[in-house]
Amino acid sequence: MAKKKVSKTIDDINRKIKEGKVVVVTADEMVGIVKKNGAEKAAQEVDVVTTGTFSPMCSSGAFINFGHTKPGIKASRTWLNDVPAYAGLAAVDCYMGATEPREDDPLNGVHPGQFKYGGGHVLHDLIAGKKVELRATSYGTDCYPETQVKKKITLSDLPYAMMLNPRNAYQNYNCAINLTKKTIYTYMGILKPNGGNANYATAGELSPLFNDPYYRTIGLGTRIFLGGAKGHVIAPGTQHNPNAERHENGIPLTPSGTLMVSGDMKEMDPRWVVGVSMLGYGCSLAVGLGIPIPILDAEMAEYTGVSD
Template identity: 65%
Template sequence: MAQYTVNKTIAEINERIRKGKAVVLNAAEMTEAVRRMGKEKAAREVDVVTTGTFSPMCSSGLLFNIGQKEPPTIKTSRVWLNGVPAYAGLAAVDSYIGATEPAEDDPLNKVYPGAFKYGGGHVIEDLVRGRSVHLRADAYGTDCYPRRSLDRQICLTDLPFAELYNPRNCYQNYNAAVNLTSRIIYTYMGPLKPNMRNVNYATAGKLSPLFNDPLFKTIGFGTRIFLGGGTGYVVGAGTQHVPNPKRTERGLPLSAAGTIQVKGDLKKMDPRYLRGLSFIGYGCSLSVGVGIPIPVLNEEIAWYTGVDDSDIQMPVKDYGHDYPNCLPRVLQHVTYEDLKNGEVEIQGKKVETVPMTSYSLSLEVADTLKAWIEKGEFLLSEPVEPIPAW
């Protein structure tokens, strides 16, 4: 076991939070603190580092129950919310609506195929904003569930259970997307101009949760987090989690790597941190605000949370030729610091950069979580099961 000159426990940090004595920095502040005082002193003086990101997270959705409001009872087999299909292959009145599921009657798609204006992410935002949505459901009817249809307006307060359940959020590093073809292409990374005239990227850099704990030393099953403006939890590794990528000396992956699965009570969330999205020519999604507190248990954790934008190497990939053909080719790596500057050099060419992640809202997430902890309103939790990093 590694020997450290600083050793804290989450229980000790929580006691300091309760007493209002915890020192909490956001991830950008911690970067400066580690640079200024070194990792050992930073580990002694700082108790918690708050991270944040606000970015499109397609693998998101809502698990909900519509309840049995009036007789006769029903076992739904098909469900729509504002014309967006939900998966109803669950018990009785349980359903799941995905953020990228488009409305079946979306008028924009009839004019521009693939250009969906409204989808599951927008339904989720509408519910959190307190708007009513149109529920329609079909059923095949049974002796115990004889009803065959439902048609009514509902709002979030009408749902006995509504939980944001996201199978894959917070990618630890991701591609910087370019297009080397001679025509514009439409992707989940946004429109990519021909002949590499823009490069689109998605991360909050040094604020990003999984860059601050690259080896999952503190983040695991049961970690309490900021999710969509409320409290949520990590429930394990996300789908497409890559536990053993190539890493830099600082432990940072050189490609898309770790992901997490998260959940939280939608009724306690804030529409500021859940926004339905439409990508022309691609479809719908949901931008999600996620913030994870990193307990500074020792100088190793302090070193990781001292990550800077210049440390983060992002792989540049061609979404025109390589991505649709599952080719692993990386054109080169560029730093997040360079991408953030608005222009980066790729293969000898200056290329305009376009962020998909809101840095200002990512910082707001980190600062909101910081304020909760400083007020004693948010305690850290011990992970009950690790997420594999190797």
Template identity: 50%
Template sequence: MKTIEQINEKILKGEAVVLTAEEVVKMAKQEGVKEVAKKVDVVTTATFAPMCSSGAFVNFGHTKPPMRMEKIEIEGVEVYGGLAAVDGYIGATQESKQDKTFGGAHIIELLIRGENLKLNAEGKGTDCYPRKQFEGYINKQTINDFFMFNPRNAYQNYSAATNSSDRTIYTYMGKLLPRFGNVTYSTSGELSPLLKDPKMLTIGLGTKIFLCGSEGYVVWPGTQFRNDVKVNEHGIPISPARTLVVIGDAKRMSPRYLRAAYFKNYGVTLFVGIGVPIPVLNEEIAYFVSKSNEEITTEVRDYGKPGRPVLRLVSYAELKSGWIEIDGKRVKTSSISSMTMAREIADVLKKWIVEGRFLLTKPVKFFDEHRSVKSLEEIKEAERFKIQEPTCVNCGMCVGVCMYDALKMVNDVLKFEEDACVRCGLCSDVCPVGVKLPPL
């Protein structure tokens, strides 16, 4: 048994044994899992794959005079402005109105590269934010804040895709040729972060990671996180399962480790480079980090049929061989993620740790509660929601406008003296939640 604190001490002393996920697989085959548990302190994992559920928050800084930006575009790509005066969220898959092959992912990459981009913003104009329009250029140095916040990254396994229909189809898994013309897959197999710690025994809230060339953090279970899936004989999920929400300072990121992309007839997406260090705390963790491509399996699903039925299970060793068999037919396979970049990320993270530049963090919360994924079900002819009668939240805004001292804050609780009230309506006019005084 080891602790993260003990491993960090070894890192700082230059004594930690750090291997990439591929290196530890080779070691386990030669020396066994017990030796891995005894000798290895950290295993670095990585993936560089399209992750649609990604994006970035930006604070543009206030204009002169100030404005509340409500309709925002950068180079023709819509930025969500329903946050605050000059905050916006750039979704990676948001497409340009002029060019569907260009979108939010490109804006994020270009900002990280340091390019100047045209910002157009509009607002209705208010007393405190009188300006109604802005047109000018921004870059990552001129904006206040620019941080990546990705709601669903680093999928734990993902189904391979093929197509039995008679037509070519275009998907987020790439171009699928008719009549089982090809198979595509995305997960980096034995390098993949959540396949090396399938129970997430070391990964949770606060885990420090490599994110696009800089430090990032795991901040929550990702959307569509599920841990109710079937596992193979080695205890590894065979279908899409856990995911991560990750965050990091985009101003510090490197354009080498993310890349905007367009999948024909599907849309814009973003290749995201993620590396996760797995501390080898015990034999159970050593067992999982030692699992090879031969021992990690996924489903092959038919995207040419409704419901995408499972055709067979396949190991990543088979997928990486270049060919698999489906219904007696030899079908060519290809990855839509980059193993070259994944290996580079695992090596870079290893180097950071060995040099003492990257210490491990102990999660403050593990994501071990039961979670499943629901499909959207339309409720027809449902009873519409009812507006509830507003109730006081004790903010005190009304006290400052009451000229008759009918409203007072006593020990931070609002007190109303009805006898002093003349029903002038000033309090109702400023109440932010809509409380109205009853008539006399």
């Protein structure tokens, strides 16, 4: 008599979590389990596979509300530690983008630029509990007469600080080489001339979207690890391309899926949200992002058995 194939639901796995009976393994451990026992038996034994990545993710930032002043201000320009934040929102709302450089940064005026401090560094400093200088200016209105504000703030002073990253966790990405005769400076790092090196960016077998290549268990509302705190997937990320050409195991051959994610900065850990300076290119933010993959059946076990 043929054995019944494994078929679980999210509710089944959540119930095992509450009962303390859930079996959780890491993505690299799952590779060995599937290789040794096969996908069907692995699906019987394992309930959840944890995945993760920690890498510069330029399309990141945070919505910040810095609180109403007395008298009130309708901020039209805002800076945090001299890094401009987009202020074309409501009175005291702004968005700090990870790649925004400090206003007085020489950029690539002296090439290659060092980009020592930018939006990603501001976000790290806030999460680390450091004081940050807020400046805001306004043209003044009858209901918001104040025209300038300057004060020191910490994350705990802010009524609202929500990380919202438009594009994180790329499912696959390019490998970069340089075939010219001079060194070039890129978002993929420094590339030596004449094919002297090759730079790539992936967490390999640990990568969240490599372990669920067709997004069976990852979608709107999926709870994730983001910057050391609980976060959520809130939409497909910008440049999301689920129709990319794929290998027979589901792994895309070109840049493909991305996630838009969000989480409360006040719950985050500065170890997992780190400002980055890329020589000759710009500022960014290294983001720690992890997703638990429920093993619903043998197909999901096989997907999470992907290896480097």
